[in-house]
Amino acid sequence: MPLLDGKVAIVTGGGNGLGRCHALALAAAGARVVVNDLGGSVLGTGAGDAADAVAEEIRERGGQAVANRASVADWDGAGSIVEQAVRTFGGLDIVVNNAGINRPSSVITMTEQDFDLEIGVHLKGTAAVSHHAARLWAERRPEAGRAIVNTTSPVGMHPMPDGGPYGAAKAGIAALTQVHAQELASLGVRVNAIAPAARTRMVMASPSVDQLMPRSAGFDRHAPEHVSPLVVYLASALCGFTGRVFGVEGPDVALYTPWSVERVVTAASGWSAEALATALADAPPQSAIRAFYPGGCIATVSPPNRTLKTLAATAKLG
């Protein structure tokens, strides 16, 4: 029997890139799929509607799928995706929160519109669809085998310059993943997140990132379809994890450790600023971390050397 036989899944932003691959992979594993995406042309074809096209592709392959064109950033629109799953397929088992956009900007250059858009699509969109799914599951009996798969980013786990609104939204999604895992366990829902790296429309629009993902002969490390088996695994009963983030790039899957405490200093009668300066004097100004960026794991430090050097140079100017 296929792994997800009889399950009903939602994939947001399922009309292009990673979401399209996830929708096709979930359907191939036996799930009936609501393919959500904003109305718009299909990448490369110049015509048609992306969600409709992917739903049609699934049906042509013998699966079951319907299209939904709501924006996940709209609270009621997010609700309509869940309603459509229930109306069309009688229930809901799996939510893949994948919809996304990327407008790189620094704290100096960003606009209010950029910030609202990033937070709206990623953070509010993830929260909204998960909320409506959770309400449905709470109204029904607890049932094993429910899953939410969120989409964070390497930039959400290790934020970098010009990735403020995007990185903050993606870090927020990692936080929601942990919170929702705790809140929904009693309803039988596992909640995990992926931090993918793959060559998609979003990446190709950003030349510096696109350079990190060259096309390779043979197994193409950055082809988006290599990310989807992880999503199918996280959506299935094979997965025993909840509240975790998995990096994924081609053949490599990385399991993240959440933020963890590096050192504790204690003052039984409370701290002064001077006493804190003394207590922390020998603590290194940087934390050693292992980051998972395109190309695999790299050892690095936080904050980066260049940030500390720039601060030191600025202090000398003052």
Ligand SMILES: NC(=O)c1ccc[n+]([C@@H]2O[C@H](COP(=O)([O-])OP(=O)(O)OC[C@H]3O[C@@H](n4cnc5c(N)ncnc54)[C@H](O)[C@@H]3O)[C@@H](O)[C@H]2O)c1
């Ligand atoms: N490609 C990568 O390397 C990479 C890296 C890290 C994270 N991600 C994340 O993966 C997810 C998929 O991105 P992708 O690379 O496939 O990009 P993509 O641009 O190919 O696909 C994103 C899809 O989301 C849809 N979308 C945008 N706003 C929406 C909204 N309000 N409601 C519904 N759908 C909406 C778009 O129309 C598009 O079809 C995103 O969340 C992205 O941030 C991608």
